[in-house]
Amino acid sequence: MRFRFRRLAGAVLAAAVASASAGCGSDSATADHDPKLDVGSYSTQRLDSGYDDRPSLDRGILVDSLRLGERIAFGSEVAAEFAAGQGGQVLASAQGIRNIPGVSEEAMYQYHPLAVYFAHSAETPFLGAHQHHFELSIALIAFPDEQAAAAAASDLEQHDNAVNGRTIKNEAVALPDYPAALSHWRPGVPNMVSWMAYKTIVVAVDVQAREAKLDLLTDYVSKTYKQQLPRLDGYTASPRVQQPSLKIDPDKLLTKLVKTGDAHPDQRDFAVYAPRAFAVLGTDPAVTAREFDTRGVKSIAVSNNKYLYQLRDAAAARDFTGFLASDPTVSNYGSMAGVSGAPEIACFKAAKPNPTVVSARRFRCLIPHDTLVSEVFSEQELDVRQLAAAEYVLLKDAG
Structure with a gap:
């Protein structure tokens, strides 16, 4: 719409x-x-x-995930190249977490994620196939505590590195303004991924550009964190035992x-x-x-x-x-x-x-x-x- x-x-x-x-x-x-x-x-x-009156873990996870969606940064707030929305989606349910690039249930299930929301933006609403575009994905993953979030961020980065760095080795990338961020890219490929634990939430960022310029990709990821992190202040996911009573x-x-x-x-x-x-x-x-x-x-x-x-x-x-x-x-x-x-x-x-x-x-x-x-x-x-x-x-x- x-x-x-x-x-x-x-x-x-x-x-x-x-x-x-x-x-x-x-x-x-x-x-x-x-x-x-x-x-x-x-x-x-x-x-x-009755859809709200009966206890439901599925509903509670949806409620907390949509609350994350209310805090997600828009692509246009990061850079004009990501002005067109491509939609958002709750990735968590009582049955598990839907995997997307940068978000793996296998890598973080042991830390008991409570809610997940994902949004994607690009330079235009309609992307042609087999072309490089400016694209930005942000995923927000809520955990029970800060220790779980920090451990999950590390495991998510390691898992992505292991899966996607088998044939061509990925290189770690440091973000001077965000030393806690765990990032890597593949030289020659116009894409960079990054994970960072902020309080009880992991922010996963996946950015693509038209050209494989590391300084440009680094700048986009840093700008994403600059816009996203302040929006997370005050958010706390409900404990798992309380989620079934949440009302949508x-x-x-x-x-x-x-x-x-x-x-x-x-x-x-x-x-x-x-x-x-x-x-x-x-x-x-x-x-x-x-x-x-x-x-x-x-x-x-x-x-x-x-x-x-x-x-x-x-x-x-x-x-x-x-x-x-x-x-x-x-x-x-x-x-x-x-x-x-x-x-x-x-x-x-x-x-x-x-x-x-x-x-x-x-x-x-x-x-x-x-x-x-x-x-x-x-x-x-x-x-x-x-x-x-x-x-x-x-x-x-x-x-």
Whole structure:
């Protein structure tokens, strides 16, 4: 998702925002909407909060990992060459840790990692194959204590050296500003990797450039640490015994979204994000995070093909509805007829596909209510209206 502000246009949106303004603050559950709204087969019953009430280690690890994601540095904060976001991902679960270059479960499992988050950025959102690009990966790995983090950083570096230095020997690289960092590169290859323990967290950095210039790679890694380390101050992962009781949705936002899939915490399909962690998922994280902060976005609930944005107040929600309606994606959405009987709802049709997403995005509707703004998507025009109508009813009934 890439957010760009564009001037608001269209009577459909103006009517929607005006209606939302008039309706804010109503305590009515059902009297202020048309009972004959076409919701198709969608349920308008609120989802049970059992997904958060029952103990779950998987959920707890996801919560702590997403908290790391809220602190990860954006590539654009390191250097302009890494301005384009390539997404972020939780790598840890109750089943183990997903291995990526620089992050090996085998090398650190004995130190009991508690949470892992990874983000990638590059010079452009779309990278051609078999070419050298400017690319930056950062992984944050939380451990129970500082001793475990320091030992894990050392073992991660040694493991990578052993695996990737078999044919051509890697050379150690010292970072004058960060003597605790463990780094190496392969002469002639435009890539450098580094690990550093900072308090209870290991920061793993993997940087690639267009040319194999050691001074350039060293500078990029040092700049990464400069941006990343201060963001980690104050973070402490929950002890393993406490993680099963962590809640991913303390405000019960997910119960205010129409159920269309499995109600099991999942970083892509069923989760609640803080603004910065959600911004990491897009192609322009710094701009998105700035927009969220300026416009008062407090959190974002994700449920399959639906988003629910929680704003600081009703005025901010009305403003954010207009912002979303101004086509902040590459799909060039144009207004279309909304939902009969619910003038607050504004609906749109994409003029072209969005190559940055794989899920259904052809049609979308915006449903503002009080301090919330719901955004729903579908590939079918009738279906998106029915989904929007069901979401409208659910939000109204939720109060």
